[in-house]
Amino acid sequence: xxxxxxxxxxxxxxxxxxxxxxxxxxxxxxxxxxxxxxxxxxxxxxxxxxxxxxxxxxxxxxxxxxxxxxxxxxxxxxxxxxxxxxxxxxxxxxxxxxxxxxxxxxxxxxxxx
Amino acid sequence: xxxxxxxxxxxxxxxxxxxxxxxxxxxxxxxxxxxxxxxxxxxxxxxxxxxxxxxxxxxxxxxxxxxxxxxxxxxxxxxxxxxxxxxxxxxxxxxxxxxxxxxxxxxxxxx
Numbered sequence: 001x002x003x004x005x006x007x008x009x010x011x012x013x014x015x016x017x018x019x020x021x022x023x024x025x026x027x028x029x030x031x032x033x034x035x036x037x038x039x040x041x042x043x044x045x046x047x048x049x050x051x052x053x054x055x056x057x058x059x060x061x062x063x064x065x066x067x068x069x070x071x072x073x074x075x076x077x078x079x080x081x082x083x084x085x086x087x088x089x090x091x092x093x094x095x096x097x098x099x100x101x102x103x104x105x106x107x108x109x110x111x112x113x
Numbered sequence: 114x115x116x117x118x119x120x121x122x123x124x125x126x127x128x129x130x131x132x133x134x135x136x137x138x139x140x141x142x143x144x145x146x147x148x149x150x151x152x153x154x155x156x157x158x159x160x161x162x163x164x165x166x167x168x169x170x171x172x173x174x175x176x177x178x179x180x181x182x183x184x185x186x187x188x189x190x191x192x193x194x195x196x197x198x199x200x201x202x203x204x205x206x207x208x209x210x211x212x213x214x215x216x217x218x219x220x221x222x223x224x
Binding site: 043106 | 213
């Protein structure tokens with residue numbers, strides 16, 4: 001089944017403790033992206049990747065890192081999480097670019113205490 | 114990248130047709146228009162995509178006027194399960210790698 005898999009589904013952590021949210025897709029998509037969603041703000045793009053080893057900033061990249069060493073995986077790294085990064089995070093992928101049909105993961109609800 | 118504007122919320126009743134309009138005045142020649150549906154705590158789900166005129170699939174229709182500065186998502190005979198947030202997104206298939214979703218339209222379907 002074609003899908004985007006995120007893990008974990010829920011995560012509670014403390015300020016400053018490094019964490020990684022994983023994202024994997026099985027559709028051989030070139031494009032992958034991370035979004036965060038906060039009440040009343042819709043989806044805001046954090047980082048995106050057009051292909052292996054090619055990443056770029058979205059609208060809200062501060063405090064986040066990403067890597068794209070393999071085509072299928074696009075982990076989101078929070079080196080030193082802060083409470084303002086408490087949010088619902090979504091990973092997505094598409095065949096080529098952002099204008100293509102995006103497939104989303106189920107989301108990761110992160111709470112930073 | 115073209116910015117989109119949608120109504121914040123809409124109410125409807127079961128069985129009615131719902132039309133949600135999205136404004137995208139700065140749409141570029143190569144941009145497509147895509148609509149997504151999102152239920153609470155779930156990832157957005159693709160509904161429909163179009164470039165011009167009218168596109169129809171099993172769940173919705175998308176109307177795009179000749180100037181392409183707006184588009185209308187039409188949901189025929191909505192049910193309670195269509196209560197969700199609907200996002201309009203504009204981007205091309207080659208260079209539009211940055212995606213801007215906006216706040217979306219919250220549709221509430223009443224019995």
